[in-house]
Amino acid sequence: MNTPSLPKQFALDIGHTPKASLENYLPGSDRALISTLQTLCDSWKKSPPKEINNPLNDRWMYWSGPEGSGRTHLLQAMTNAAEFAGLKSFSLTPTEPITWVRLEEQITALAENDKASVITVDDVDRLDDRLAGALFRILNTVQASKNIHIFMAGNAAPANLGLREDLRTRLGWGLIFQTQLLDDDEKIQALEQAAKARGLVLSPEVAPWLLNRFYRDMPNLMALIDALDAYSLETKRAVTLPLVRELLQPK
Template structure:
């Protein structure tokens, strides 16, 4: 397997990468989570209340966890994009942008008083530093008492095994919890075929099986390769065949 650094062509300026959405997510073993998110979006579209269950937070408080490449970040971006398309307020939070957390906290009391849904996503919960852990703790406490704020969080492990303070780990599990799973080889090929079609790429039949045997097997790198193939095919005005793929991956 080729585990050397990606070749120079991966640095090409690529502007046609499809935005992550629920429609272009291949669920595989993540069908339960995918279906739950789709149902939530439908309830936002119709402004219809969802059936009340044993835990009301289940309707607007979800944490999912799994290995890198299992769709964690894709689904967070997808639910955020769906919220924006419907005109809902959307706050994406990551460990790398602490200013976004400050801005959200400044608006939190106003959001809690609204009946209109708003959406918060928190990626890479496992990488939060002490300050952001305290911030997320305050945010979750506020959301618990609100009526319409939805929060979606993702990390690399189940709440109980995260190396975070105990009171936050407990709160992460107050709503629904899902584990995300990596795609099998057949599912990866299907997902890559969908990605190619979304970019208008026609791949020769031997390209994808060859990539799975010779290239990185995780979906982020494989999707990055779809982008690079797209750009390189346009640059060279050639079809995406195995010789072109080998040429792209040849270290310069």
């Protein structure tokens, strides 16, 4: 069976995607992780938002999981929560080394600041030797600080990453979680929740049909919800199965 794909004009023109948050994340089996993160976000809403003498385990977290299990969404959610609380934040990925340089230039000042700050690191498993060294130095500063929070994610537990041993050990010093893929019922719930957040109402048969005929991973399914949002607005039609088929038919 050929899997339909998104027309390019909708795959590349997504303008109504809600920002990632803990509220629009369907936890599935990840409730302990979400509860821990929510407690931290709630603490940032206090005025002034300070984290004096905060234990390392309250500020240093790493989670792993397969592609599509929501690990990047959660990192983005923590960055957005930090920005909403007025905290300085840095989002690090292997593809943007300049951001690492900028953080290292400022991290000593962040460590000495009474106000909390937030660092996220995505795709830890893809770090090259240079960025692995940078992360090791960053973690040493975070450990010695009182107010820097760091959240990291990769495709495997720290001990199973193909990184230098001292970095793998450091990664395991904080709280460790694992994100899980959603089952089909949870995916349907997540799709309906995402549609509702965009002001869409899906016909009851739409979500199950998508799981059977479209890509089954959540990033592609969420991209399709965005495309349906745009197509529904363009055509001024409700999101029914005929509309979905029309969107996905080859052009």
